[in-house]
Ligand SMILES: Cc1cc2nc3c(=O)[nH]c(=O)nc-3n(C[C@H](O)[C@H](O)[C@H](O)COP(=O)(O)OP(=O)(O)OC[C@H]3O[C@@H](n4cnc5c(N)ncnc54)[C@H](O)[C@@H]3O)c2cc1C
């Protein structure tokens with residue numbers, strides 16, 4: 418199972434095994450990792466599942482579609498490596514992925 | 524608060540389940556008992572008419588939290604258990620089987636139920652509603668390629684079910700009593716857009732159509748009979764004519780209700796030890812200076828935060844602008860705000876491109892609500908503009924060459 422490390426804003430690391438086919442957001446919610454609210458449950462409608470993808474992984478996580486990019490452009494403190502974690506599907510390619518959470522989602 | 528202070532939550536849905544998680548996250552040390560009449564732990568309803576119905580989301584992905592979350596967080600779950608009465612003086616609730624549980628703080632999160640039509644034939648097999656996972660299982664089993672589905676009610680749930688049914692190859696007719704779809708919940712422009720879009724996708728739409736009866740053969744529904752005498756043949760009839768707050772438990776106990784359980788902005792009812800959250804409430808709307816009942820996940824989450832904050836002594840959360848989303852075909856509709864006291868409508872973008880937004884402004888130029896179809900920037904900026912109450916220049920709002928960021 419791919420390992421994903423979620424790092425809270427305060428630096429707390431949560432290494433988790435997340436099944437292929439789930440999203441990076443679901444991996445956090447299912448393991449009670451704090452810092453990802455996911456109010457809309459993955460519908461790409463709320464922008465409360467915002468993460469910063471470790472720059473080394475950007476090639477493998479792909480790029481946001483138009484809806485996601487628009488949502489992100491209005492989220493708090495976005496960076497060039499910002500993504501909505503409900504839009505990143507976990508694949509075996511993502512084994513080792515590191516994502517960091519912003520200070521807040523609201 | 525100490526370790527023996529007892530919170531009892533009635534209703535294990537989106538609001539109740541979220542309140543549990545937030546209470547523990549905010550440091551509640553006392554006991555928590557979550558009582559729900561459904562046989563399963565809290566789950567998300569939105570996918571029941573959308574991704575899940577179309578077969579694009581698994582049943583496990585509906586769960587609000589993984590099952591072990593409740594045990595890990597020392598939450599006592601009482602599933603398939605109905606609360607029958609509240610004794611406010613004795614601070615107890617009585618379960619349907621007579622068992623009595625004591626509380627120090629009670630949270631009512633009883634949600635809403637599908638409104639029933641009292642017409643002949645409503646009890647025939649194949650007449651379905653869509654509120655719970657159990658309802659959704661029945662609907663999904665019935666939706667096969669070629670199944671003729673009559674959907675009574677052109678609200679969001681009806682339209683989403685129509686879109687999902689089309690994706691599964693079913694034949695769909697929507698029957699709506701009003702002169703337009705989404706009559707209670709959307710502007711005329713949005714109604715017209717969705718009407719045309721559904722028709723393009725092969726959905727038949729009957730407006731101004733009163734349903735007189737459901738007709739059956741061998742105990743199973745076979746047609747919807749309209750008041751004008753016409754019959755719409757069908758294999759399944761889905762009734763989606765709105766929801767009613769489950770407020771009876773509260774009103775029977777003498778708690779103040781008005782079509783929902785009345786609460787303040789800390790989710791407290793007229794009884795200081797009893798709170799209510801989610802679809803069952805009639806709540807103040809900070810940004811609109813009035814009270815209203817909302818049926819949405821963001822509302823359930825906001826009120827869950829309010830009660831968890833109130834009970835753990837945290838600062839109350841910021842006032843949210845109400846919002847909602849709906850997925851149909853490749854359309855993502857996002858609505859922010861409510862269309863109270865609006866004077867003017869501004870269209871941004873071209874509906875024929877399937878990407879546009881309708882803004883509703885008050886007389887002073889402040890934004891009250893926005894309906895955005897495949898227009899996430901308009902939705903996100905609109906939500907901020909409703910909260911900031913900044914008067915807007917209509918021409919700039921309608922001008923696609925002015926970015927939404929520049930309007931903030
Ligand atoms: C098909 C469908 C699609 C939807 N789509 C969207 C959407 O896209 N976006 C959105 O924002 N919202 C959507 N909603 C609305 C959203 O699901 C609700 O607003 C949300 O579930 C409200 O949460 P709640 O906890 O208040 O109520 P519920 O989730 O309904 O939970 C209440 C629970 O309490 C139980 N209960 C009631 N009385 C008792 C009792 N006396 N004893 C024990 N248990 C009791 C009920 O059975 C239920 O399990 C949708 C709803 C449906 C049905």
Ligand code: FES
Pocket residue numbers: 442454455456457458459460461462463464465466501502503504
């Ligand atoms: S969970 Fe709402 S946008 Fe990702």
